[in-house]
Amino acid sequence: MSKSSKEIISKLGPLIGLILLIIVVSILNPSFLTISNIFNVLRQVSISAIIAFGMTFVILTGGIDLSVGSTLALTGAVAASLLAGGFDPILSMGIALILGLILGAINGVIITKGKVAPFIATLATMTVYRGLTLVYTNGKPISGLGDHASFQLFGKGYFLGIPIPVITTLITFGILYFILHKTTFGRRVYAVGGNEEAAKLSGINADRVKIAVYAISGFLAALSALILTSRLNSAQPTAGQSYELDAIAAVVLGGTSLNGGKGWIFGTLIGALIIGVLNNGMNLIGVSSFWQQVVKGIVILLAVLLDRKKSE
Amino acid sequence: MIEMTGISKAFNGNVVLKDVRFNLKEGEIHALMGENGAGKSTLMKILSGIYTKDAGEIKVDGQPVNFKSPKDAEKYGIVVIHQELNILPDLTVAENLFLGKEKTYGPFGILKNREMDREAEELLSKLGLHVNPKTRAGDLSVGKQQIIEIAKAIASDAKYIVMDEPTAALTDREIKTLFETINELKAKGISFVYISHRMEEIFSICDRITILRDGQYVGERNIPETNFDEIVAMMVGRELGERFPERQCDIGDIKLEVRNLTVKGLFENISFNVRKGEVVGVAGLMGAGRTEVAETIFGYRKAHSGDILIDGNKVSIKSPIDAMKHKIGYVTEDRKTKGLVLNFSIQENVALANLKKVSTSGVVKKEKELSLVNQYIEQLKIRTSSPKQSAKSLSGGNQQKVVLAKWLGTEPEVLILDEPTRGVDIGAKKEIYQIINDLAQAGVAILMISSELPEIIGMADRVLVMHEGKLTGEVSKEEMTQERIMHFATGGEQVV
Numbered sequence: 001m002s003k004s005s006k007e008i009i010s011k012l013g014p015l016i017g018l019i020l021l022i023i024v025v026s027i028l029n030p031s032f033l034t035i036s037n038i039f040n041v042l043r044q045v046s047i048s049a050i051i052a053f054g055m056t057f058v059i060l061t062g063g064i065d066l067s068v069g070s071t072l073a074l075t076g077a078v079a080a081s082l083l084a085g086g087f088d089p090i091l092s093m094g095i096a097l098i099l100g101l102i103l104g105a106i107n108g109v110i111i112t113k114g115k116v117a118p119f120i121a122t123l124a125t126m127t128v129y130r131g132l133t134l135v136y137t138n139g140k141p142i143s144g145l146g147d148h149a150s151f152q153l154f155g156k157g158y159f160l161g162i163p164i165p166v167i168t169t170l171i172t173f174g175i176l177y178f179i180l181h182k183t184t185f186g187r188r189v190y191a192v193g194g195n196e197e198a199a200k201l202s203g204i205n206a207d208r209v210k211i212a213v214y215a216i217s218g219f220l221a222a223l224s225a226l227i228l229t230s231r232l233n234s235a236q237p238t239a240g241q242s243y244e245l246d247a248i249a250a251v252v253l254g255g256t257s258l259n260g261g262k263g264w265i266f267g268t269l270i271g272a273l274i275i276g277v278l279n280n281g282m283n284l285i286g287v288s289s290f291w292q293q294v295v296k297g298i299v300i301l302l303a304v305l306l307d308r309k310k311s312e
Numbered sequence: 313m314i315e316m317t318g319i320s321k322a323f324n325g326n327v328v329l330k331d332v333r334f335n336l337k338e339g340e341i342h343a344l345m346g347e348n349g350a351g352k353s354t355l356m357k358i359l360s361g362i363y364t365k366d367a368g369e370i371k372v373d374g375q376p377v378n379f380k381s382p383k384d385a386e387k388y389g390i391v392v393i394h395q396e397l398n399i400l401p402d403l404t405v406a407e408n409l410f411l412g413k414e415k416t417y418g419p420f421g422i423l424k425n426r427e428m429d430r431e432a433e434e435l436l437s438k439l440g441l442h443v444n445p446k447t448r449a450g451d452l453s454v455g456k457q458q459i460i461e462i463a464k465a466i467a468s469d470a471k472y473i474v475m476d477e478p479t480a481a482l483t484d485r486e487i488k489t490l491f492e493t494i495n496e497l498k499a500k501g502i503s504f505v506y507i508s509h510r511m512e513e514i515f516s517i518c519d520r521i522t523i524l525r526d527g528q529y530v531g532e533r534n535i536p537e538t539n540f541d542e543i544v545a546m547m548v549g550r551e552l553g554e555r556f557p558e559r560q561c562d563i564g565d566i567k568l569e570v571r572n573l574t575v576k577g578l579f580e581n582i583s584f585n586v587r588k589g590e591v592v593g594v595a596g597l598m599g600a601g602r603t604e605v606a607e608t609i610f611g612y613r614k615a616h617s618g619d620i621l622i623d624g625n626k627v628s629i630k631s632p633i634d635a636m637k638h639k640i641g642y643v644t645e646d647r648k649t650k651g652l653v654l655n656f657s658i659q660e661n662v663a664l665a666n667l668k669k670v671s672t673s674g675v676v677k678k679e680k681e682l683s684l685v686n687q688y689i690e691q692l693k694i695r696t697s698s699p700k701q702s703a704k705s706l707s708g709g710n711q712q713k714v715v716l717a718k719w720l721g722t723e724p725e726v727l728i729l730d731e732p733t734r735g736v737d738i739g740a741k742k743e744i745y746q747i748i749n750d751l752a753q754a755g756v757a758i759l760m761i762s763s764e765l766p767e768i769i770g771m772a773d774r775v776l777v778m779h780e781g782k783l784t785g786e787v788s789k790e791e792m793t794q795e796r797i798m799h800f801a802t803g804g805e806q807v808v
Contacts, residue, residue: 183674184667191664194653201612201650202665202718203636261655 014254014270017303021274025281032284039163043231045276046165049269050224051243052250053176054104054217056268059251060180061193061213062260063118067107068221068247070129072240075100076225077133080142080235089148097222103129104218108211126244133237143234155230165227172223173269180265189213193260249296250275253303274299313337314359314390314472314503319368321354328354332368332529334522336472341494341504343514343535346524347547347709347737352507355524356474359505360392361385389471393461395480401450406432408449409464435463439493455486459493466497473497474505479513480735483598484798491517509737511540512766525549548739556770557742559749563773564588566624567757568640568726570609573618578604579781582618586726586757591748593772594761595797600778602761603645606728609759610642611635622726636665641724643715645731645761651715652703659685659699661714666721688717693743709740716747727751729760733767745771765794779803 025032032038051068058065079096083089103125110121145151157164180186188209191199200206221240229235253271256263278299282292314336321329329351336342344352357363359370361379370377372388379385382392399408406425409432415424432445441459449457458478465473479487494504494517506518514521515535523530523546530546544555569585579601586592594602607613609620611629619626622638629635635642644650652661662685663670670681685699692713696706703714712732719727729748733741748771752758762768768775769792777785777800785800 182676184671184676185674187660187663187667187676190660191653191656194655195649197650198644198653199664201610201632201642201644203632204664204667205631205633261653 011255011264011267013306014267014274014303017253018270018274018277021277021281025277025284029281029284032281037280037284039166041273041276041280042166042169043163044280045272046163046169047224047228048243048246048250048275049169049272050172050220050227051217052247052254052268052272053172053265054213054220055244055247055251056254056256056263056265057176057180057189057213058118058217059193059248059256059258060189060260060263061210062196063111063210063213064122064248064258065104065107065214065217066119066122066244067103067126067129068217069240069243070126070133071100071103071218071221072225072228072243073133073235073237074103074129074136075222076229076235076239077137077142077237079226080145080229081136083145083148083151084142086146089146089151093151093154093226096226097219100218100220100222100225101215102218104221105211105215107218108214111214112207112210137235137237139237141234141236145229145233151226151230152233153230155227155232165231168223168227172220173265177265185209185212190261193262195261246275249300253300274303313373315369315371316355316359317369319355319358319370320366321351321358321363322366327527329358329365329527332524332527334359334529336503336505338503339498339501340519341498341506341517343506343508343518343521344524345507345509345514345521345543345547346530347739350524350547350737351527352524353476354527356392356476356505356507359385360390360474362392386468386470389469390474391465391468391470391472392474393458393465393476393478395477397454397457397461399449399457399460401448403449404446405436405443405449405452405460406445408460409435409445409467411464413468432463435467436460439463439466439496440489453483453486454481455483455489458482458486458490462493462497466502470502472503472505474507476507477509477735478506479508479510481598485597487513509735510764511543511738514543515540523547544738547737555742555766557746557749559591559752561589561749561752561773563590564755567622568609568759569621569624570605571619571621573605573608573620574616575604575608575613576616578613579778582778582783584776584783584786586759588725588755588757589752590773591752591758591760591771593768593775594759594778595763595765595768595775596778596801598763599780600801601781602778603730605778606642606730606759606761609635610640610728612642636722639723639725640728641665641719641722641726642728643712643719643730643732645734647708647711647715651718652711654704655702657700657702658689658694658696658706658714658717661703662688662717662721665718669721684721685717688713688720692717692720692747707737707740709736709744712736712744713740713747716744720751724756726757726759729758729762731762732760733762733764765797768792768797769794777801 055065075096078099079092082092082095107122107125110116111118153164155165159167188204191204192206192209196206228239250271251268253274254267256267278296282295316334319329319332332355334355346352354363358365361382361384377388406429410428415428416422417424429445436443439459439462441456478490482490508514518535520532520534522532523543525547564587566585567588571583573582574580582605596602604613608615611631611634620629627638648654659681663681666684670676670684682699689696689699694710694713703711733744748758760772773789775787775792775797776783777797779801784803787796
């Protein structure tokens with residue numbers, strides 16, 4: 001077998017896994033395949049997928065971003081409070097997105113200029129951002145966001161019969177896919193993750209690339225905060241807890257290496273779908289929520305083990 | 313005595329060894345030579361049980377053997393010391409020596425540390441290495457680490473030791489110590505397989521040589537009965553002609569000038585210049601600060617003081633990006649850690665320093681990228697099935713050419729080459745020399761750092777010699793001899 005066809009098969013592994021999973025779930029409970037359930041799954045997946053897209057960029061550079069869940073909570077709370085205060089919805093959403101971008105960039109600056117390991121830096125900011133959320137909200141949910149159509153539709157609306165969060169996810173995916181695979185910036189992301197020293201010695205500003213990927217990650221966390229806040233019509237100070245782990249799981253399930261430099265964003269989309277279908281499927285089949293966690297963990301482990309086997 | 317006959321091996325239908333023979337007598341040093349990809353490593357991996365052979369026979373002292381793992385080979389006293397040493401830097405010398413064979417009180421794994429320390433010290437001093445066994449192994453020089461590897465082999469009763477490019481990272485003094493150690497062990501009946509690209513070393517230490525080409529046995533010679541030219545001809549299968557191709561060059565104005573460049577603790581007051589069309593060699597022992605000077609000129613390190621001038625104008629270079637703006641290129645010393653992104657294809661590696669060139673408003677244009685890489689694959693004779701082939705799977709010589717291609721793509725006017733032919737086989741070496749000549753003829757100012765004196769003497773118009781962070785001498789083409797360069801490299805008194 002030629003090397004490239006081998007590569008394609010290994011890249012399609014997660015997709016095959018997803019299809020098998022869908023078949024199994026549909027056999028066990030045919031109601032999985034109803035339009036309303038599929039939209040339900042996709043709406044849920046949209047929030048985790050968008051975060052996982054950002055995580056893919058970060059992980060490709062060899063980093064990790066544990067702060068995404070807290071960033072989601074803080075940006076969601078800020079958006080909600082602005083809306084509740086009668087701010088223009090578009091402006092409120094824009095402010096939340098920019099805040100996400102800044103929170104992410106702060107991670108990047110700590111990591112590059114402060115030379116702190118990404119795990120430690122984002123572990124710290126995860127706690128700080130969560131704390132700030134609690135301070136900002138006084139620990140209480142923010143509701144009464146008004147009935148601005150533009151904001152309400154963002155999480156709950158439909159366009160041509162398709163849920164808007166799903167459309168948002170697909171558009172985001174398309175843009176990020178283009179950035180990662182077609183632009184010089186994308187190439188630099190892979191280069192920094194593949195061999196940072198060689199990248200720097202080839203005239204690549206590795207620090208700037210890293211700050212940018214964390215900023216992207218923060219921005220995307222804010223984007224999913226808006227979807228979540230709109231769907232719930234409120235912002236919870238505890239929102240997004242452990243979302244970073246689901247995002248990392250989606251990236252890894254999609255075949256991206258935690259060592260950086262290797263992987264692709266399409267895999268992450270599939271990884272997020274696998275987790276979404278698994279969650280939904282187990283609910284439909286009636287697996288207890290305690291057992292669901294066990295199963296999810298085992299699936300992640302199996303996927304990684306299979307991937308190891310293949311690459312040997 | 314080891315006898316290997318009719319050894320064949322294929323990977324996925326790709327024949328890498330075909331009917332190869334090799335034998336190793338008691339107490340001899342047997343060189344194994346061949347260009348990269350000739351099958352030396354595969355043959356030795358079969359001997360040491362890392363790979364299994366498809367066909368053929370291995371006999372140790374007349375007994376047919378069949379190794380399934382390195383453990384099997386070790387039982388027969390066969391040990392390989394790889395080019396990348398197997399030393400754990402954070403463990404002590406003694407801990408490294410006894411790794412996996414620790415001495416314990418009873419079955420519970422309680423370590424006899426004192427006993428192991430004492431034995432390690434004894435064993436190492438027998439090999440001429442006097443170190444505290446409690447020293448952290450990573451704090452020792454590569455040469456000393458190599459001796460520890462040999463000691464490890466001896467501690468496991470090795471009778472046959474395979475050394476793969478043992479001197480690649482050693483200083484001349486360390487090489488001398490290593491050779492003394494090898495010769496002493498040889499006198500005790502231990503045999504060595506010596507793999508190296510350095511012809512001088514093979515002639516100075518080996519007894520016999522076996523040559524492979526394209527996975528096949530070419531011949532075997534006793535060292536005293538052969539010569540450089542014969543071996544090269546056997547390796548490449550043709551007469552190679554002059555080792556260093558001729559260069560006709562008009563040397564022009566001063567292109568790069570460095571004045572009193574200093575990085576505290578690494579080097580100080582380095583001043584020199586390189587003219588257009590000139591190849592200036594930089595010689596010195598390992599650790600003399602040559603690479604550090606190159607990295608500073610290229611903006612990868614920060615200078616504490618001193619000036620860099622291009623075309624007579626002072627320039628400020630704070631990062632490789634600045635250096636590249638001034639048309640400086642830097643082909644790094646270690647292509648695997650500093651030169652290439654190994655996961656990347658040839659095409660992506662070549663594009664890495666040329667992303668602006670192959671893109672339009674930030675979008676990479678595949679056709680531009682492809683035409684750039686194809687141009688250099690042709691010009692530099694990079695042997696590959698496709699520009700999409702990953703850099704990892706290329707031989708050393710081809711990897712080096714990819715790094716060169718990356719920099720040629722930037723159309724440099726000053727090119728710094730750091731050990732441009734290390735670990736590169738002899739045929740590719742000559743091609744790289746030809747590329748350097750072509751560049752000089754096109755007016756590029758070339759600064760070539762090299763630890764191989766014949767290469768410096770064969771290629772440079774002028775040579776700068778460094779010793780412990782200082783420029784200790786400059787030698788012109790006419791007075792270039794190994795002795796004269798070594799005089800300065802070892803700290804000879806005469807100052808420029």
